[in-house]
Amino acid sequence: MKIVSTNIGKRREVDWKDKKIDTGIFKFSVDKPIFLDTEDVKGDEISDRENHGGILQAIYGYSLKHYDFFKPLHPNLDWQLGMFGENLTIDNLEETKIHQGDTFKVGEAILEATVQRNPCYKLGIRFNDMKIVKQFWNTTMCGVYFKVIQTGFVKAGDEFIQIKSCPENPTIADLYVAKRTEKGV
Template sequence: MKIVSTNIGERKEIVYMNEKLTTGIFKFPVDIPIFLDVEEVKGDAICDRENHGGVEQAIYGYSLKHYDFWKPLYPELTWSLGMFGENLTIDALDETKIHVGDTFKVGETILEATLQRSPCYKLGIRFNNMKIVKQFWNTTFCGVYFKVLQTGFVKNGDAFLQIKSCPNNPTIADLLIKRKIEKESNEV
C-alpha cells in the first residue's frame, strides 16, 4: 500500500439547522509533507475533540478504492481526495483485513490501527446530503483511525508497510458492525 494523498483542513464555520457550527471535515490535498504528531496532524483543524483527535484517533486513513463505490452515488459533487475527512488517502486500505493493533511504517512514522470511524451528521454536511451517513453505516468502508507510535513526516507516495500483524484481534470492520448494532439497539 502507499499514500496517494495527504489532506488537511482549516476550521470552517457553517450553519446547520439554524445553528452555527465549526468543523474541520473539509479537508483537501496538500503537496507538502505533513507532520503526524501524537494527538493530531499538525496544521489540521480538529473542532470536536470529544470525537476526533487524541491518542487513539490521531490520524484518519481512508481507501482510494472506496471512492469508486461512492462517486456514482453522488455524481453532482465536485470530488477531491480528503472528502471523507481523512488525513491520509491510502491506495488500497481494507478494513476487513486490518486488525486492531496492526502496525504500519509510513514515511518517518509508525502507526497502529485502533478504531473504526463511526459517521456523524458532519459527513452529511460535507456531502450536502444526509443520506451518506446511513449509507456509510451500511458498508464496511469506514476507514481506520491510527495511534501514532513514532511521530514524523509523511508525504504523497510514501509506502504504507505493515510491520506487525494482530490476526487474533477484531478487524476494523468488526468494530464498525459492533458499533452499528449498539447504536441501533439504543435507538429502539
C-alpha cells in the same frame, strides 16, 4: 498500501439547523509532507475533540478504492481527495483485513490501527446530503483511525510497511459492524 494524498483542513463555520457550528471535515490535498503528531496532524483542524483526534484517533486513513463505491451515489459532487475528512487517502486500505493493533511504518512515522470511524452529521454537511451518513453506515468502508507510535513526516507515495500483525484481534470492519449493531443503524 501507499499514500495517494495527504489532506488537511482549516476551521470552517457552517449553518446547521439554524445554528453556527465549527467543523474541520473540509480537508483538501496538500502537495507537501505533513507531520503526524501524537494527537493530530500538525496544521489540521479538529473542531470536535470529543469524537476526533487524541491518542487513539490521531490520524484518519481512508481508501481511494472506496471513492468508486460512493461516487455513483453522489454524481453531482465536486469530488476531491479528502472528501471523507481523512488525513491520508490510501490507495487500498481494506478494513476487513486490518486488525486492531496492526502496526505500520510509513514515511518517518509508525502508526498503529486502533478503531473505526463512525459517521456523523458533519459528513452529511461535507457532502451537502445527509443520505451519505446512512449509506456510509451500511458498508464496512469506514476507514481506519491510527495511533501515532512514532511521530514524523509522511507524503504522497510513502508506502505502509507492516511491522506488527495482530490476527487475534478483531478487524476494523468487525469493530464497525459491532458499533453499527449497538447503535441500531
